Amino acid sequence: MNRIRAALHRVPLSLAVLLAVAAVLSLSWSLATAPLQGPDETEHVAYVAHLAETGSIPSSTTGNQIYGLDEAGALDGLGYGRLLQNRTARPPWSPVDEQNFRNFEAQLPAGAPGAGDGPNSVAKNPPLYYAYQAIGWTLTPGGRFFGRLFVMRLLSGLLLLATVVFTWLLAGEISRRRLPQTVAAGVVALLPMAGFMSGIVNTDIGLTAIWACFLWLAVRTARLGLSWQRSALLALLTVASVLTHGRGLAIVPLLPLALVVAWARRRPSGRTTLLSAGVAAGVALVGLLAYKVVTAGAGGGLYGGEVNLGNSSAFSVRQFLSSIWQFYLPRLDSMQPHLGPAIGYRQVFIQQFLGGVFGSYEVYLPYWAYDLIQVAAMLLLVLLYTVLVVRFAAVRRRWPALVILAAAVVCLLGFLHLASYRALVNGSGDPLITGRYLLPLIPIVGTGAAAAFAGLPRRMEPIAAGVLLGGMSFLSLAGIAVTLERFYA
């Protein structure tokens, strides 16, 4: 107990305050967003319920019903189903409705909450996040549906707090000063989309926390040198990412890269090198076997359509590169029009990621906010580029961190673009790319902002940090307000 108390005393006060801020925002988001109204939240909750109640994963292709009977009652009877994406609808809030639902739950047969055996569209996801949430489902006092949902959302909030901590630590690996750490972790705590996703039940926030931990540990390993313990942890985090979601596969190339960078930085002995590589490979192999064992019989192929690699014969390198170009830049005359709906950098990066789109994509910030965010993002990018050029000598000394973080960006964006292109070229109308898929990169966004400000004259740095974090505080408040208005006003 004394050791825990001593450890808590060592937590920097700035970090403790940022964690309190993130906790307040996450809880606010979880209350502002009506039950079951996050993206695919109905299916994620059904997955957790079935796993918690039966110990097995629902099927993505077969089954008798998607939802447990309590969730189905909430969706159809109480109206949470017709609330989805219909801005004119409101959830029930009358005491009569509450009492009616309690009576409905009381007469459900045993095993009713776990009756949702499929077909569940998210059942192709591996089970790690759902197993985590199943703890909350099982331990919720009273065992009522809405109580369980409340607790599960709180557990998602804990993952945001973990992401804030790992971002703080990551920034601490790159700078010895507190202010960059505060900026980096503050960006994560205040990003409206991160807060929103931490207030619902969705795997993306789990993936985000895992990536944040991986990135910190990879940069730390590069600084301190290879050891079999750090290699094992990095491999374990890689497995955790892969066991959380199909998009978690994008972390796989980062594992060998992180180990190679760490090796190149310190050049450890041959024995240490072999031991580290062997342990990492062993852990990764055990993780792969665990995935195969756990998901056997769940139905559907590897990750189903989420990692849509489809028919390989339809792949065209030229068309793929053109689709990436047109995602970020205007189409050149020599290019064919891109596949799928007209979405690009503005929609995905600015609106859906840095700004945020809430509910099930029907709740928006005012458009002036997205314009402001776009201008701020461009200014930050220009500033970051300038700092990288002007302070090249200092940047070069930190090359391992730069390589790892840049590779993470390339791996995730490359993976998303590839999956999106393959989905579209194989006839899907869904481009499979949206802002929340970028959340694993928020520690890098925060660290990037901190690095950009750190390159400013010392007197300017806190002012720039204040403007950014003050503005983001308001954006978070605005996001919560428009969400409250959509559901409860």
Next chain:
Amino acid sequence: MRRAAIAGVVSALGVFLLLFLFKGLPYLQDGREAIDATPTVLPSADLAPVTVRPGQQACVSGITYGPQSRYVLVEVRSGGHPSPPIVVRASAPGYAATALHPGGIADNGLLIVPIRPASHAVGGGTLCLRNAGRVAIDFFGVPPGRSSSPSVTTVAGKPVTADLGVTLLASPNASIGSRLGDVFDHVAAFRPVTGWEVWILALLVVLGVPGGIAFALWRSTGAAPRE
């Protein structure tokens, strides 16, 4: 360093305050419909008109009336001419209210009729709209599917497949700022929190978040680099 820390705090609080004053306050003061309940929904995409001929009435069952249910809102299609007069009758065990709308609503317009609210929440109610004019009228409804509700819509006593879209309003024009108490009470429903606890959380968001950020900037700007 102390001056730099002050500059950071002032810039964080200043930006937050400026945005709150110029964007947040007007948002809180803007008037809009204050929704009390949506027993059935208005269509967001597919429209299924519910046609009511002169003298007929359309009824929707399964409605809960509460003390804030002060107006009935439906959307009408009158086929190019002004809508006929409509008699609205709200009823539930121990509660009844009747109101008349004189008609004259343009095509695709909103019919908003004040009704006497119930003294307390009462479920199992019915809402009927009687066409008291000489031309038929279409009310907006939703087809069977994800948007439909357990309520049953009848026209002239016979069930129809579409749900007539009914919204109960607390007010046709009220600012969010003036209704925060109601909003927070709504948030607390179906959750293990009370409206007062939501109030406390809201204060923490408005005051604690920018204050916390300013404090974190203050502490970290003045802190010595780690070894």
